[in-house]
Amino acid sequence: MRAVIVGSGAGGLTTASTIRKYDKDIEIVVVTKEKEIAYSPCAIPYVIEGVIKSFDDIVMHTPEYYKKERNIEILTETTVIDVNSKENKIMCIDKEGNKFEIDYDYLVLATGAVPFIPPIEGKDLEGVFKVRTIEDGRNILKYIEENNCRKVAVVGAGAIGLEMAYGLKKRGLEVLVIEMAPQVLPRFLDPDMAEIVQKYLEKEGIKIILSKPLEKIVGKDRVEAVCVDNKLYDVDMVIMATGVRPNIELAKKAGCKIGKYAIEVSEKMQTSIPNIYAVGDCVEVTDFITGEKTLSPFGSTAVRQGVVAGKNIAGIEAKFYPVLNSAVSKIGDLEIGGTGLTAFSANLKRIPIIIGKATALTRARYYPGGKRIDIKMIFNEDCRVVGCQIVGGERVAERIDAMSIAIFKKVTAEELANMEFCYAPPVSMVYEPLSLAVEDALNKLIK
Amino acid sequence: MRAVIVGSGAGGLTTASTIRKYDKDIEIVVVTKEKEIAYSPCAIPYVIEGVIKSFDDIVMHTPEYYKKERNIEILTETTVIDVNSKENKIMCIDKEGNKFEIDYDYLVLATGAVPFIPPIEGKDLEGVFKVRTIEDGRNILKYIEENNCRKVAVVGAGAIGLEMAYGLKKRGLEVLVIEMAPQVLPRFLDPDMAEIVQKYLEKEGIKIILSKPLEKIVGKDRVEAVCVDNKLYDVDMVIMATGVRPNIELAKKAGCKIGKYAIEVSEKMQTSIPNIYAVGDCVEVTDFITGEKTLSPFGSTAVRQGVVAGKNIAGIEAKFYPVLNSAVSKIGDLEIGGTGLTAFSANLKRIPIIIGKATALTRARYYPGGKRIDIKMIFNEDCRVVGCQIVGGERVAERIDAMSIAIFKKVTAEELANMEFCYAPPVSMVYEPLSLAVEDALNKLIK
Structure with missing residues (x-):
């Protein structure tokens, strides 16, 4: 018996560890594009801020640890390019370009989400960053240091945007936050509560522009300015914190049913194909209050889903419940x-x-x-x-x-x-x- | 219409303020033995510790504040010596010894609890203190300073005992804790959890004797030593943190029904006499889990009871629920x-x-x-x-x-x-x- 897990984030690794906790015999293989595994992307802003000393600190475990301590095989820097759900196998390509197949009895899609970058002029200039992986974090720090950056625009005033804005401010940069909605943290707080956060950040010296979209990013080879409301603001770099979209490509290839927003799963975290499970940012869940489908792109949700998927694969019944999307952020x-x-x-x-x-x-x-x-x-x-x-x-x-x-x-x-x-x-x-x-x-x- | 409240602790003052919140007209009189009102006895150990600078800081409001801001009359240093529940009046005596009566439409007994001091030899020596009122706290500090005390025995390892022990240690005294039960915090924690606390306190330099009663306090005029397990320990003072007993004397005089442990009250905080309510440490409540009667001597309980009593007196229905006795303590x-x-x-x-x-x-x-x-x-x-x-x-x-x-x-x-x-x-x-x-x-x- 072999369980193959695609993705090494909170959902994927929790699933792997949970299966092993209840089943000592099954072979477990995790396939991941990433080089470093078992880190918390939520920690990136705090490394930028300097509260956490280094990106090395946020990596909890190595692939060797998983092999030795939990008998879980982890293939890093390996991309899954296709799934054949009829024959129960996946097609992979490693960093040297070698293609190979892996058979599975159970497949778990923990493919996460990909940053959504709005299609605006200048988005591909050097100095435009997303905040998703530890590599993004390392690249941001490197760029600041190598180019002696002094001014940054953060696009999007969600939790990650504001955490990054605060972190960059503490690192000594001048920070401009640009948000289309008329308030900060628009999906999280009501305007009256958001105002408390906004005032605090403004007191900390962060400039915030609300109700306006970023029109374009200006620069020859690299970022030189951003344009908002027809005005140019000089900046050395741009952080795109404009949200994420579920990564459902593999699920589509496998033939799993896709719901309104992402992969459809049962209470057991099973997709429409019985031996394929899915967990984390790539699945959709039910809103506890409205009963409607929704997304729950939180590490804590992924962990709970991983426990449920892992238990069910190991033969222990467990259910994932509708969500409230409880969330917390610490900003200064x-x-x-x-x-x-x-x-x-x-x-x-x-x-x-x-x-x-x-x-x-x-x-x-x-x-x-x-x-x-x-x-x-x-x-x-x-x-x-x-x-x-x-x-x-x-x-x-x-x-x-x-x-x-x-x-x-x-x-x-x-x-x-x-x-x-x-x-x-x-x-x-x-x-x-x-x-x-x-x-x-x-x-x-x-x- | 007049509501008379006996006692100026959390229960009494919350009742008074709640009545006023919902009824602008009723006359409200609070009668209290104490000179200072509206302070939190739970804060005493933290003043001893020095985290809170002075006992003056823990007094939240003066009687003048209540008069001016809430139209509540507070008679301090006044003892209620009798209740005539047939004629709806109380007999008081003020600090000059003047006796007088007050008529009431509603009476609220918020008479609290009195420290239980075990009947052991030496308990009346100078240098033996209880920890109940702000006056007790002031007296302890004064005694330490005037007598340059270096060693103290704390009798009882409940929350207040341990908080006092830690506070006294931080103030520079050598501290010996004596507890009859085989663990610290016996009514609060299981032995395995209590051990974590014990080890922490011992690491902080506090000596703890378990499973032994205090046999006697030794001294000519003032405390010189305590005797435990036939051994003498030199100390300059003794803090009796040996628990409290509900103060139900007035309730008995009024003819209110007394339950297993304290004054019996309905969900509305009404005693067996319809226009007499009771709140705080002097009443008994129902245990949520066992359904048995129990005590709940916590400031937070008194506040919730005061809200319920106050609302009912003001004509707004409210009920007090069975308790879990949730509690927290911070020790170092x-x-x-x-x-x-x-x-x-x-x-x-x-x-x-x-x-x-x-x-x-x-x-x-x-x-x-x-x-x-x-x-x-x-x-x-x-x-x-x-x-x-x-x-x-x-x-x-x-x-x-x-x-x-x-x-x-x-x-x-x-x-x-x-x-x-x-x-x-x-x-x-x-x-x-x-x-x-x-x-x-x-x-x-x-x-």
């Missing part, structure tokens, strides 16, 4: 988190909601080091929590996790108001900020 | 939290359980500043989570809160394994430590 002194529905998306979908907000502190008022925390809770008509956004100086991620559980379990505002939040002056206020936001929503119902 | 570099059932108490009650444990980090392995975190999860026979204990360097409290919600909503291990935990390298691991503990429990079921 701010921790920013969100889960479930935003008011913005609720309005788009004409879902009636009740909002509760609170601004409080993360520790007792008199305890040193407490940080401001802003909370926005979204409840549906039945007064059940369906969304939460938090921006604060600390302790945001776990509060988002708590609210994710509350959303999954359809907890009501009244239940949440009574919920037990533990208290000690160094780690919380006696009246938990989440409870204050819940009370705010309840008060709107009284009036 | 350790954050320690627990909620629900421990394995120890499950065994005592013969409740079959499944345990899942994990040791992990609070940030991605390569991200600087990550701390070790140890998690123990308790599941019942149906594989639903019923308890969680966490000891770690950061981010413990909110994880406990998340697990409290999970326990309240009877979440299964399988659901928890699929639960969405948000991820970013600076604030979490891609595989959430809670999920690792859940997987550990699930693995035990497979085998």
Whole structure:
């Protein structure tokens, strides 16, 4: 028996390790284009910032480690060019150009996503970078150093865009962020919450242009300027943080059913072809609240999917659940988190909601080091929590996790108001900020 | 209409403020023995430690503030000596010895708890202190300074005992902790988790004697030594952190029904006498898991009860729910939290359980500043989570809160394994430590 996994990101490697955890005998082969494996792409901005010393630090394991410790074979710098799902084999090409085939009993597509670069003039100039692989990160740093870059434009104010913007600013560059939407973090936060983040970044000296697209990138051989709203801004380099698209080419070649956005999978992470599984950014999932199909391009999602796929391949039943797309980002002194529905998306979908907000502190008022925390809770008509956004100086991620559980379990505002939040002056206020936001929503119902 | 509240702790003042929030007209009078109000007794150890500069800092509001901002009258240094619940009035005595009566429409008993001091020889010597009020805290500091104290015994290794022990150690004293139980934090953690805390404190230079009672305190006029296991230990002072007992004297005088441990109240925080409410450490509550009566002597509980009592008095329906007694403590570099059932108490009650444990980090392995975190999860026979204990360097409290919600909503291990935990390298691991503990429990079921 052999399981072949295409892709060495969080989804692929978690699947491989999970299969091995429950099945000591099956042969496991991971095929990956990349040279370095087992690193977290989310860490790239923090290496740019300098908090993490080197890109070498974010590589957790080598292929040799997987071979020796887990009996998992990893073929690096090898591209899978075709899948023959009738004969259960894949066609590969290695870095020397040698082509070869591998038979499989189970195939796992963990092909991830590819950066989406809008088709604008100048996108292929030297000095235009994407942020996806560790190689991208290394190239960005090298370019800054070799060209003594002083000014950079970051296109896209999503989490990665802002994390990169902050990292580049801390590295000493002048940073201009360009975002088409009228707010930063448009898919993540409502405008009122996004404004807190925007003001913080502006205070840190980052220039942000909203509601305008990047028109073109100007330069002879390399980036010299960007053009926005008919104005030229001199920059030495451009970071394209304009989102990603699921990489579904191999799935198509295999004949797997493609859904609205990406590869369709069952609860078991099985594609339409029973012995082909798919996990990570290349699959589509179900939105817990709306029941619609959606994407969930997060490392944490890929890990959970990898556990489910790996268990099922090893013969242990496991299911992947609909998602809330809970996410968190740390940008400088701010921790920013969100889960479930935003008011913005609720309005788009004409879902009636009740909002509760609170601004409080993360520790007792008199305890040193407490940080401001802003909370926005979204409840549906039945007064059940369906969304939460938090921006604060600390302790945001776990509060988002708590609210994710509350959303999954359809907890009501009244239940949440009574919920037990533990208290000690160094780690919380006696009246938990989440409870204050819940009370705010309840008060709107009284009036 | 007049509401009279006896006690100015978290429960009493929250009740007063909540009534005022929803009823602008009712007259509100708070009667308290104390001179200073609106402070958090939980903060005392941190002032001793020196993290908080002065006891003045932990006083949040003055009586004048309550008068001016909330139209709440506060009578300080005034003792309520009797209640006549037939005629709806209380008898008070002020610090000058003047006796007077106050009529009430609603009475709220927020009389708190009194320290329990075991009846041992020497307990009344100079240099023996309890830790309950801000005055106790001020007296401890004053005694240390005036007598140049160098050695202290802390009796009781509960949260307050250990917080005080750490604070006194940081203030430069030699500290001996004496605990009758065979572990520290006996009502809070299982022995395996408590051991992590014990080892940390011992590494910090605190001496801990377990499984032995304090036999006597020795001294002529003032403390000179303590005797444990027939041995004398020279100390300059003794801190009695030997627990508290509900203060139910007034409730008895009023004729309120007393339950197994303290004042019996309804979900609305109403006593057996309809216009008398009670909140805080003086009432008994229902344990969510066992359904038995229990105590919940936490500031956070008192606040939630105060909100419920206040709303009901103001004519807005609200209910107080059964408790898990979620709690957290910060001792030096350790954050320690627990909620629900421990394995120890499950065994005592013969409740079959499944345990899942994990040791992990609070940030991605390569991200600087990550701390070790140890998690123990308790599941019942149906594989639903019923308890969680966490000891770690950061981010413990909110994880406990998340697990409290999970326990309240009877979440299964399988659901928890699929639960969405948000991820970013600076604030979490891609595989959430809670999920690792859940997987550990699930693995035990497979085998």
